Amino acid sequence: MSGDKVYEPVPKAPGATGLKRRFPILQKKRGKALVVGLAILPLFGLLGLLALRNRHDGSGNGGASGTEGDLITDDTFFYGQSEPVYPSPSMTGTGAWADAYEKAIKFVDQLTIHEKASLASGVTSSTGTTGTLNGCSGNIAAIDRMNFTGLCLTDAGQGVRATDFVSGFPSGIHVGASWNKALTRSRAESMGLEFRVKGANIALGPVVGPLGRVVRGGRNWEGFSVDPYLCGSLAAQTVQGIQSQGVITSTKHFIGNEQESYRNPTAGDVQSVSANIDDKTMHELYLWPFQDAVYAGTGNIMCSYNRVNNSYGCANSKTQNGLLKTELGFQGAVTSDWGALHTGFAASLAGMDMVMPNSDLWGNELVKAVKNGSISEDRLNDMATRIIASWYQMKQDEGFPEPGIGIAPDLTKPHQIVDARNTSSRKILLDGAIEGHVLLKNINSALPLKQPKMLSIFGYSARSPDQWNYQSNTGVGAWTFGGESAYMGRDTIAGFAGVVDSDFTQIAPNGTLFSGGGSGSVTPASVSAPFDALTQRAYDDGTALMWDFYSPEPDVAGDSDACLVIVNAFASEGFDRPGIRDDFTDGLIRHVADRSMGRSPEHHGAHIRSPTRRGVGPSPRIAPLLRREPLGQAPVHGSEKRVGLRTPAIPGPS
Known part of the structure; x- marks a missing residue:
């Protein structure tokens, strides 16, 4: 073509073939050996790529092809589809859970299938023994004949939310900057007491996911630190502190919940974001603080909105059955984040035990699934047992306030005042505000x-x-x-x-x-x-x-x-x-x-x-x-001499 560069032919060496003329190194024996070796390496590399291409769940689109322009169009190419782990392990009542487990077994044995399903299915407004409505974030209905008054689940990790006469405690990341386990424990005990007085059976915290992978993440401030050791250590103190007041903690969000963007399915059939995590990273970072919370005795875990390796968090058998209930031996119940259930009985088979705040996919549908053999009654029994065992473990059967008694559904209307604040919390509020x-x-x-x-x-x-x-x-x-x-x-x-x-x-x-x-x-x-x-x-x-x-x-x-x-x-x-x-x-x-x-x-x-x-x-x-991070309600004027240490890194100049 006109304008193309003209390349001169390679001079022919005496006795050289066409290949040797192009690659003079082949004229030497050492060169031949070297080229043979170099030729083998790409062969193994090609075989490796082919192996990677086929390392997925059999969907057929995990890798690229020549017709696709060698583009990777499926993220299972890297980590594979989240592997199935079945059946869901039953609660065993090991360790400190033995007594609560035995009581729960006897309780559940007396229930009908409909009552068991009701324990696993949230209701929009609970009616307790008095028949009054409450403003809890979620409710499990009462079973009056069993003297079970129901459950009130309410937010969150910085204190009781959306009600009156409560305190505003320092945020998780602010307390994390204090690096103070004793302060964290005291904060948790004070929060737990306020949850109890307000009739909250389950406090929806602490937060250990997100861990903080995304610097702009909308919920990073709720957790303690990007460091899994510090995060787990303070989560354990929080679990023990809140539960010392007889309130169940729901440690969240399990797992890989590192961003808010696309956390839920959107219009146009776009699924939730998938957190694709290899096994080493999962165990050394994201699972670590959950492990500490489980070992501290948390009675509840909240599964997350996002997908994990392309499987929704609340229907992911690998994370719930495999990591949580098998590897960590979790004895409590797994509860969905609000509206995070996107399937029916399949989520129960994958290890989820309770749906919030309600769902047409559970309730009576669980009863139908048991009757038609889609799930076993043993699995439904285990779901109910885990929920009731947590109730017994916190001794909520012994004089716990009526669920939601201090959480009015509409604060603009006359209602009973339940003041949950305690003067002993004032020093904790101030110390927490200062030290962060x-x-x-x-x-x-x-x-x-x-x-x-x-x-x-x-x-x-x-x-x-x-x-x-x-x-x-x-x-x-x-x-x-x-x-x-x-x-x-x-x-x-x-x-x-x-x-x-x-x-x-x-x-x-x-x-x-x-x-x-x-x-x-x-x-x-x-x-x-x-x-x-x-x-x-x-x-x-x-x-x-x-x-x-x-x-x-x-x-x-x-x-x-x-x-x-x-x-x-x-x-x-x-x-x-x-x-x-x-x-x-x-x-x-x-x-x-x-x-x-x-x-x-x-x-x-x-x-x-x-x-x-x-x-x-x-x-x-x-x-x-x-x-400072969000430090709650306490006044701080700048004369205090105690300061904390940064937990997330500070970005560099821009």
């Missing part, structure tokens, strides 16, 4: 504050939200799901189940964060923002205060001894964060730092955020850099 703070830098010992004559305070996260109020009984609301500070509307919250592409907020501009958003949020009876604590301290010390919570470029008093810029990064269930920084916050910090002559601490408010943006974190004008 992390001092990232502290030039010239700028913190703690030393009775400044004048203090200037800036930033949207310094104050309390404009609104902290109940919503009517709609099932969703900003207060109910921790969205007051972030202006989260009901449409956004209602979209938790399937929203994957929306303009979610990067920060919470309407005030400080007491928790993240979603089912893990808190609704404390009283709250105290940083500005509230600073105002009280200023009054005691005679400090003059100047503040501006709204301006992106505020004026800075020239005689301020220190300037505080208090900002945050918002995260919530239902969506992953759009990024790890935002221009508004960075600009505010830079503006104040440039005008404060190196006297400007920065106080981050919520989640993993890059403080090392050029001109922000590394700036010599910013003397101290203090970080």
Whole structure:
């Protein structure tokens, strides 16, 4: 072709064949041996690729073909389909479970098939012995003739949610930064007592999944750490602390639940995201904290929305029957996340024992499945036994409050007040809030504050939200799901189940964060923002205060001894964060730092955020850099000297 480069022919060596002319190395014996070896290596490589191509569940599309352009179109190519593990192991009553197991066996033996199925199937509103409705997240109906008053399951890992007269405890990741097992245990005991007083049989926590693989993950703040050892250690303390109050813990979300995006099936027949995990990584990272929780005696495990190696978490026999009930010897019950059941009796065969909050696929359908032989009555018996054994294990048959007695379904209407708070929790709330703070830098010992004559305070996260109020009984609301500070509307919250592409907020501009958003949020009876604590301290010390919570470029008093810029990064269930920084916050910090002559601490408010943006974190004008996660309701004013250590890594400059 015109314009093509012309390649000169290779000169022919005396006695050389065409192949030898192209590869002169073959003219030597050593060269021939080398080429034979090189030829064998690709052969073995090809055989290896063929083996990988066929390492799937027989679906026929696990690998690529020439006609497909050598594209890998199925992720089973890498880790294979989640292997089947059947039958579901029955509870054995080993160790500390022996007495509860024997009682549960006798209890279940007296039940009808319909009653056994009712124990495994959630109902939207429970009617206990008094016939009153409650506002629990989920319920198991009572069996009056057996003196079983039913079960109330309610959120979550930072305290009792969506009800009145409760405390807001520090978040999991904030307590994780304290590295303090004794504090974690005390926090759990106090939370457990409040769950009990409110009539919550099962507390839907602690969270050990997500572990934190995705830095922008919406629920990372609910767990303790990205380190499986620390996460598992504090999870064990939490399980033991809550259950010491007779409340069952539901350790969640099992397993590989590392992102919120596409966590549920979406329109257009798109299935939930699949967490594809090899065996080594599964055991050394994701399973580790669950193991610690199981060994600590957790009575319940919540299976997750996502798929694991292409099989839904709540219908995955490998993870539930294999890893959890066989390898770890889990004796309690497996409960679905809310709406995570996508099949019928197959999920029970795969190891799930209870569906929440309700499902047309279970209940009477389980009864039909037993009668037509789809599942054995032995399997249904085991499901019921595991549920009742946990009830006996926590001694909930002995004077436990009526399920949901203190959780009204509509707080805007007159209702019985059940105050779950205890004065002994105040020190724990404060200690937990203090010890999770992390001092990232502290030039010239700028913190703690030393009775400044004048203090200037800036930033949207310094104050309390404009609104902290109940919503009517709609099932969703900003207060109910921790969205007051972030202006989260009901449409956004209602979209938790399937929203994957929306303009979610990067920060919470309407005030400080007491928790993240979603089912893990808190609704404390009283709250105290940083500005509230600073105002009280200023009054005691005679400090003059100047503040501006709204301006992106505020004026800075020239005689301020220190300037505080208090900002945050918002995260919530239902969506992953759009990024790890935002221009508004960075600009505010830079503006104040440039005008404060190196006297400007920065106080981050919520989640993993890059403080090392050029001109922000590394700036010599910013003397101290203090970080906290959602710390609950307690007031902290900056004079405390105890600080924690970071559990997730801080991203580098961008």
